[in-house]
Every structure is written in C-alpha cells, then in structure tokens.
Amino acid sequence: xxxxxxxxxxxxxxxxxxxxxxxxxxxxxxxxxxxxxxxxxxxxxxxxxxxxxxxxxxxxxxxxxxxxxxxxxxxxxxxxxxxxxxxxxxxxxxxxxxxxxxxxxxxxxxxxxxxxxxxxxxxxxxxxxxxxxxxxxxxxxxxxxxxxxxxxxxxxxxxxxxxxxxxxxxxxxxxxxxxxxxxxxxxxxxxxxxxxxxxxxxxxxxxxxxxxxxxxxxxxxxxxxxxxxxxxxxxxxxxxxxxxxxxxxxxxxxxxxxxxxxxxxxxxxxxxxxxxxxxxxxxxxxxxxxxxxxxxxxxxxxxxxxxxxxxxxxxxxxxxxxxxxxxxxxxxxxxxxxxxxxxxxxxxxxxxxxxxxxxxxxxxxxxxxxxxxxxxxxxxxxxxxxxxxxxxxxxxxxxxxxxxxxxxxxxxxxxxxxxxxxxxxxxxxxxxxxxxxxxxxxxxxxxxxxxxxxxxxxxxxxx
Numbered sequence: 001x002x003x004x005x006x007x008x009x010x011x012x013x014x015x016x017x018x019x020x021x022x023x024x025x026x027x028x029x030x031x032x033x034x035x036x037x038x039x040x041x042x043x044x045x046x047x048x049x050x051x052x053x054x055x056x057x058x059x060x061x062x063x064x065x066x067x068x069x070x071x072x073x074x075x076x077x078x079x080x081x082x083x084x085x086x087x088x089x090x091x092x093x094x095x096x097x098x099x100x101x102x103x104x105x106x107x108x109x110x111x112x113x114x115x116x117x118x119x120x121x122x123x124x125x126x127x128x129x130x131x132x133x134x135x136x137x138x139x140x141x142x143x144x145x146x147x148x149x150x151x152x153x154x155x156x157x158x159x160x161x162x163x164x165x166x167x168x169x170x171x172x173x174x175x176x177x178x179x180x181x182x183x184x185x186x187x188x189x190x191x192x193x194x195x196x197x198x199x200x201x202x203x204x205x206x207x208x209x210x211x212x213x214x215x216x217x218x219x220x221x222x223x224x225x226x227x228x229x230x231x232x233x234x235x236x237x238x239x240x241x242x243x244x245x246x247x248x249x250x251x252x253x254x255x256x257x258x259x260x261x262x263x264x265x266x267x268x269x270x271x272x273x274x275x276x277x278x279x280x281x282x283x284x285x286x287x288x289x290x291x292x293x294x295x296x297x298x299x300x301x302x303x304x305x306x307x308x309x310x311x312x313x314x315x316x317x318x319x320x321x322x323x324x325x326x327x328x329x330x331x332x333x334x335x336x337x338x339x340x341x342x343x344x345x346x347x348x349x350x351x352x353x354x355x356x357x358x359x360x361x362x363x364x365x366x367x368x369x370x371x372x373x374x375x376x377x378x379x380x381x382x383x384x385x386x387x388x389x390x391x392x393x394x395x396x397x398x399x400x401x402x403x404x405x406x407x408x409x410x411x412x413x414x415x416x417x418x419x420x421x422x423x424x425x426x427x428x429x430x431x432x433x434x435x436x437x438x439x440x441x442x443x444x445x446x447x448x449x450x451x452x453x454x455x456x457x458x459x460x461x462x463x
Contacts, residue, residue: 018118019165022201024223028251030298030350031201031224038350041255041299042341043072043125044334045308050110051079052310054088058113061307064329066120069338073117074125074169074205074257074301077110077157078133081309081318082140097144099129099153107160114164123165125301127205128157128192131174134184137207147183151191158195168192169226169257171205176215189221205257208232211241218250224298226257229288231280233268235369236260238288239295239354246296253298259288262333264305265320276320285333286416287369287454289340290386294373295354302337304328332417339419343456347384351377358383360396367392376401382460386416390453397459404461414456 020033031039044065049058065073078093086092087106095101114124132139134150145153170185189202201223204212208230216222225245229238238256245254260266262285265276289300306328311321323331352375359374370392376383380403387393399406414421 016118016163016165019121019123021165021199022123022167024201024253025350027350028253029246029296030253039071039299040341040345040349041072041301042070042337043074043257043299043301044070045258045261045301045303046073046310047076047127047130047308048079048081048310049073049075050077050113051081051085051087053113055109055112055116057088057310059116060326061310061329062113062117062120062122065334066122068334069341070302070334071121072123072125072167072299072301074127075113076127076130076172077107078129080130080132080139080172083130083133083144084140094144097142099144099149100156102153102156114161114166118165123167125167125169125203126157126161127169127172128154128188129172131172131207133172135174135177135181137174137177145184145188147180147187150184151187151194154188154191155195156191158192158197158200160195162196162199166196166200168200168202169205170202171212171226173205173207173228173258175207175210182215186219186221193221203257208258211244213245213248217248222252224253224255226255226301228258229256229260230258231260231264231267234260234266234278234280234284235287235371237368237371238292239373242292242295242297243354255297255299255301256288256292257301258303259292259301260284261303261305261308262331263321263323263328264303282331282333282336282417283454286336286340287386287388289337290416290454290456291371291373293340293344293349294352294375294384294386296352296375300337300340302334304331304334336417336419340416342419343414347382347458348377351379351381352384353378355383355401358398358401359385360398362393379403382458385457385459386454387457388454390455395457402459402461408462409459410462412458412460414458416454416456 022031022039025032033039091106093106095103117124132141134145136143176182202221203224203226205226206212206228208228211227212225227241229236242254260280262280264280266278269278271277292300306321306323307325309318310325311317313324355374355376358376370389372387372393374385
C-alpha cells in the first residue's frame with residue numbers, strides 16, 4: 001500500500017492544479033500532456049497583457065480567447081513599452097531596474113492573470129523579459145541583464161510559478177549577437193530550471209526572419225523551436241523554417257511563434273508618405289497557419305497588431321495600430337485559427353508529415369502566394385491539402401502515397417474561413433484529380449477586399 005501511495009503522489013506531482021503538465025512527445029515532433037494526449041498548441045501574442053491591462057480587462061481578453069479555442073497566450077513580465085512605466089495599477093516590476101529585486105505588488109497582478117488563464121484552460125507562454133533588456137539593438141531598453149543577475153531573476157520566477165501552467169519563452173524579439181548574450185540566455189534558462197525543478201517547457205522567441213535554431217540548434221535547455229516569420233512581406237514561406245528545424249540532427253518540435261499579424265501594416269510596402277496602404281488580413285493570417293501546420297508544426301501562434309500592444313485608441317499606437325483592442329479581439333482571423341485547431345483535433349494530426357510528392361502536375365508559373373501544402377499520415381491512412389487559391393491550383397493527388405487506391409478513396413473539403421464542410425466542390429474523376437469549384441467568393445473581408453477562395457482537402461478511405 002505504501003508503494004502505491006508513493007506512485008500516486010508521483011503522478012499527482014507531474015500535474016498543475018487545473019491543467020496537465022506538458023512535455024515533448026516521443027517522436028520529438030509535437031507536444032503531449034503528462035498523460036500522453038497530443039497537445040495542439042494554439043497561442044496568441046498578448047505581449048503587454050501583464051503591463052497594460054487591469055484585472056477586469058484581462059478577464060475580457062482571456063475569456064474571449066478561451067471561447068475562440070486558444071489554449072496558450074504569450075505575455076512578457078518586463079515589457080517593451082516600457083519597463084520604466086508602471087502597470088495599470090501604478091506598480092513597477094523591479095526596484096531601481098534591478099532584476100534581483102522584483103516587486104511583489106507588480107507580480108501579484110501577474111499572479112492574478114495566470115490564475116485566471118488557468119481557470120479558462122489556458123497556459124501562459126511567459127517571457128521573463130523583452131529582448132531589449134539584454135540586447136538593445138533597438139527599442140527603449142535599458143540593458144539591465146548580466147549572466148549573474150539573469151540566473152537570480154530566472155530562479156526567482158521559477159520558484160514563484162513552479163506549480164502554475166507556464167511555458168517559459170526566452171529571447172523576446174532579439175538576436176543572439178555575442179558571447180555575452182549567449183551567457184545571459186543560458187544563465188536565465190539555468191535559473192528557471194533551478195527554480196521550478198525543470199517542470200516547464202522552455203523555448204526561444206527570436207527577432208523577425210530568424211529561427212531559434214539559428215542560435216540554439218542543439219541546446220539542452222531548449223525543448224521546442226520557435227521562429228518569427230514576421231511582418232515584412234506578404235506570403236512569407238514559413239514552412240521553410242519548419243523544414244530547417246525538422247532536418248536538424250537534434251529533432252525538436254517547431255512552430256511559428258510570430259507570423260504576420262492580422263491588421264498589421266506590411267512593413268516591406270512603405271510609400272513615401274510613411275502611411276501604410278497594405279495591411280495583413282484574415283486570409284494572410286490563416287494561410288500562414290495552415291502552411292505551418294501541414295509542414296510539420298506542433299501548433300501555431302496567431303497575433304493581432306492592436307491586441308499584442310492592447311491599443312485602446314487613446315495611447316500612442318505602435319507602428320500605426322488603428323483598432324481598439326476590445327474590437328480587434330473579435331477579428332475573424334482569431335476565430336478561423338480556432339476553427340483550424342478544432343479541425344485538427346478531430347483527426348490524428350500528429351501522424352501527418354509534409355509530402356510535396358502527393359501533389360502532381362502543379363503549374364510551373366505558380367506564384368509564391370499560391371503554394372499549396374500537402375501532408376500525408378505516416379501509415380497512409382489519410383492526407384490533408386491546403387490550397388490557397390483554388391482558381392489557380394488544380395489538385396492531382398498521387399494515390400501511391402496512400403494505403404488504398406483511388407477507387408476506395410473519398411475526398412471532402414473544409415472551408416478554412418467558415419469552419420464548415422464545403423460539400424460538392426471536390427471529387428475524384430478517373431482516379432486522377434480532385435477538381436475544385438473555382439467560383440470566386442464575392443463576400444468581402446474586413447478590409448473590403450474580395451475574399452480569396454482557399455480550401456482544405458481531406459483524402460481518406462471510404463467507410
């Protein structure tokens with residue numbers, strides 16, 4: 001009996017009060033709970049959550065995201081805008097900008113938000129600091145971290161939140177440019193592990209266009225890779241970042257930690273007036289999500305330009321934010337990535353592997369924004385294809401990739417915009433092709449532009 005009780009205690013200690021603990025799966029490609037259940041990581045970037053919102057405002061934000069299907073939110077303890085400005089209750093995070101002297105009143109509010117998130121089934125992707133506090137390449141800074149105080153601060157955070165559903169995320173939109181930067185990040189990771197006993201996963205959020213594996217291809221403390229495909233151009237092939245990570249000898253899960261944000265200006269299109277004319281919309285956001293998932297990601301992180309900074313229409317906007325966050329949290333892209341999560345959770349998505357050979361006869365003049373993405377289950381039991389533009393890309397599946405022939409195959413389609421089945425728009429003709437309806441949607445997106453007719457196709461064995 002004594003041995004049984006001890007075993008039960010061990011099981012209990014691997015979980016948090018309200019949510020299971022997370023770990024890397026045995027295949028090193030996705031995450032699972034402590035009970036071995038696949039965990040589909042759907043995150044939202046809420047960088048200024050701890051810093052700018054009151055408890056009531058945080059309740060509204062978190063409740064909305066929970067209803068939309070999000071199970072992770074990313075927030076920063078030492079925020080970018082900026083560490084010398086108090087939070088919504090007039091409290092600063094540090095005494096005299098000293099990382100070894102965190103202030104209890106500030107972190108009490110952080111505690112409240114983490115507890116509220118947990119009650120709604122949400123893990124917090126917790127950034128101990130924004131990157132300008134250890135690498136002021138740009139931003140407000142100041143640089144306050146050394147390897148010594150980074151370890152102390154990390155250990156304090158680790159102890160404080162060891163029993164909470166946290167995913168530690170180091171970095172904070174900066175590159176690792178020298179040995180001192182590398183020493184600071186390693187020391188902070190060591191401090192976190194010393195404080196929480198290694199109970200939480202750790203990742204790294206790099207600057208735009210970079211990948212955590214650029215700096216940490218095989219670092220023992222890093223559990224999964226993040227990259228930032230970013231905001232500098234439309235139709236960035238984020239699947240190339242996944243391909244790099246999944247080809248590393250030290251295989252680890254990978255995801256796009258900061259893709260193009262909905263309602264964010266396209267940075268690479270800058271007219272002489274300085275006023276943005278092109279903005280990412282819901283289609284850009286969902287295309288990035290489907291591209292990444294079908295190319296091997298363990299989940300996805302969505303973002304809205306007004307939400308990450310919690311722009312309220314009164315304070316100075318960061319880079320042309322234009323929508324109060326209370327309205328922006330209801331934007332369609334957030335709903336659509338939640339529908340994507342629901343789609344994948346109904347299938348054995350962890351079996352899927354990107355397979356370009358499943359698509360035959362693609363047009364040679366295919367534009368980068370029209371690139372389809374196919375993934376086939378490891379046992380050949382089904383395949384999923386995302387088609388960004390059904391008018392331009394007819395799909396001819398290679399049935400040799402499946403565990404059954406075309407006569408036993410059924411094709412169905414899913415509308416990534418509405419989350420509903422698209423009956424009657426896909427079929428198999430002579431065992432050669434899936435022909436997709438090419439009627440262009442006339443329904444406008446929130447920017448007033450016509451919506452693109454993208455679709456998701458599922459090929460499986462007839463029942």
